[in-house]
Amino acid sequence: MKLATIFGMPRPEKLRSAGTDGLRDSVLGRDLSFLLVRANALTLAAANAALAEHGLKARSYSVLALAADDARPTQRELAEFLRLDPSQVVALIDDLEKRRLVERRIDPADRRANVLIATDEGRALFARAQDSARAVELGLLAAVTPEEHERLAHLLRLLAFPG
Amino acid sequence: MKLATIFGMPRPEKLRSAGTDGLRDSVLGRDLSFLLVRANALTLAAANAALAEHGLKARSYSVLALAADDARPTQRELAEFLRLDPSQVVALIDDLEKRRLVERRIDPADRRANVLIATDEGRALFARAQDSARAVELGLLAAVTPEEHERLAHLLRLLAFPG
DNA sequence: CACGGACCGTTGAAAATGTCAACTATTCAT
DNA sequence: ATGAATAGTTGACATTTTCAACGGTCCGTG
Numbered sequence: 148m149k150l151a152t153i154f155g156m157p158r159p160e161k162l163r164s165a166g167t168d169g170l171r172d173s174v175l176g177r178d179l180s181f182l183l184v185r186a187n188a189l190t191l192a193a194a195n196a197a198l199a200e201h202g203l204k205a206r207s208y209s210v211l212a213l214a215a216d217d218a219r220p221t222q223r224e225l226a227e228f229l230r231l232d233p234s235q236v237v238a239l240i241d242d243l244e245k246r247r248l249v250e251r252r253i254d255p256a257d258r259r260a261n262v263l264i265a266t267d268e269g270r271a272l273f274a275r276a277q278d279s280a281r282a283v284e285l286g287l288l289a290a291v292t293p294e295e296h297e298r299l300a301h302l303l304r305l306l307a308f309p310g
Numbered sequence: 311m312k313l314a315t316i317f318g319m320p321r322p323e324k325l326r327s328a329g330t331d332g333l334r335d336s337v338l339g340r341d342l343s344f345l346l347v348r349a350n351a352l353t354l355a356a357a358n359a360a361l362a363e364h365g366l367k368a369r370s371y372s373v374l375a376l377a378a379d380d381a382r383p384t385q386r387e388l389a390e391f392l393r394l395d396p397s398q399v400v401a402l403i404d405d406l407e408k409r410r411l412v413e414r415r416i417d418p419a420d421r422r423a424n425v426l427i428a429t430d431e432g433r434a435l436f437a438r439a440q441d442s443a444r445a446v447e448l449g450l451l452a453a454v455t456p457e458e459h460e461r462l463a464h465l466l467r468l469l470a471f472p473g
Numbered sequence: 474c475a476c477g478g479a480c481c482g483t484t485g486a487a488a489a490t491g492t493c494a495a496c497t498a499t500t501c502a503t
Numbered sequence: 504a505t506g507a508a509t510a511g512t513t514g515a516c517a518t519t520t521t522c523a524a525c526g527g528t529c530c531g532t533g
Contacts, residue, residue, distance in 0.1 A: 167391040171471055173379040174440070175372055175391075179447050179463055180357045184368065186469035187350040188393045194343045209344055216336040223481065228330040230351045232521065237483060251482095259481040259528045277337070284342050290468055299465040300342055305453055306349035308334055386510060395492065400512060422499045422510040 183306075190287060197279040201272060202246070206231075208276055210239050214249045214265040215273040221260040248272055346469075353450060360442040364435060365409070369394075371439055373402050377412045377428040378436040384423040411435055 248269030411432030
């Protein structure tokens with residue numbers, strides 16, 4: 148709510164609202180793109196902070212998750228799914244592989260492609276990291292009922308996977 | 311499409327789904343953080359593409375929006391609201407100011423601070439850009455009813471503005 | 474079978490973003 | 504009046520993004 152609207156009017160100056168609270172009600176506060184950017188920034192920061200204790204970031208966590216899930220993705224599929232350039236996937240996997248959390252295996256069906264699988268160690272670390280990630284997610288959505296939580300996931304999926 | 315799925319099948323492995331479609335049902339497909347990252351990436355790309363015709367990006371559009379909204383934010387408030395480093399806000403405003411879309415005015419209540427206001431030209435450009443932005447948003451959420459659309463915005467606001 | 478075009482992963486460079494410390498001018502509490 | 508804190512700015516540095524090029528492999532066609 149704009150405090151200025153309570154009073155006669157700003158001449159040049161209006162009540163300076165404290166902090167950024169006044170901006171939440173601006174047009175941007177109704178802009179879905181902006182809300183996504185900001186929600187994403189906060190969520191990512193929280194996730195990265197929680198994953199740091201496992202030596203992971205959101206990126207490497209995602210790669211490890213897909214490897215541990217026995218989806219056996221190729222690097223190209225990884226890149227597409229995570230919306231990263233293939234060269235970034237190389238660096239991500241290089242790191243995980245050096246730590247023996249993950250292995251590249253030549254896809255027998257296409258020797259150009261590498262398929263990614265998690266080691267036992269990788270699966271174990273992922274399980275622990277997943278607990279942290281879930282705790283963060285619940286913390287962020289503490290103000291929301293489980294049904295709303297699921298509804299949010301559903302709607303985000305629509306945006307994340309159009310078509 | 312991987313032809314391998316046409317044939318009987320290897321051994322340990324599960325059906326190799328075509329492309330990245332199989333990955334959508336992995337654990338990550340239920341991870342809110344991941345969905346946010348991906349939805350954000352797609353939405354941002356669409357928004358930037360649409361805003362490019364006005365010489366804006368999501369960032370500069372947001373700054374212009376707040377300036378045009380007569381919220382009279384200081385640069386620090388802008389930085390906090392947009393979750394940017396204050397130094398990035400400087401560059402953003404420098405650009406908009408050079409294009410005479412926006413002006414810095416010393417805050418009479420605190421001469422250290424600059425307050426941002428849009429020029430008439432800035433307001434006119436913002437109005438046009440906003441039309442593009444809205445069209446994009448509607449396009450992305452074409453599969454969703456207006457009520458669900460509003461519910462999504464509401465839930466995202468909870469994430470974007472905790473407390 | 475051999476060719477050409479497309480695709481996979483990899484490398485390295487260039488551009489854009491993000492992060493941080495230092496500095497000036499100003500405010501504010503005491 | 505003085506010192507601590509804050510707003511904006513600058514410049515350095517790290518990280519991330521984007522792109523073009525290259526060797527190896529696949530596939531359809533002749």
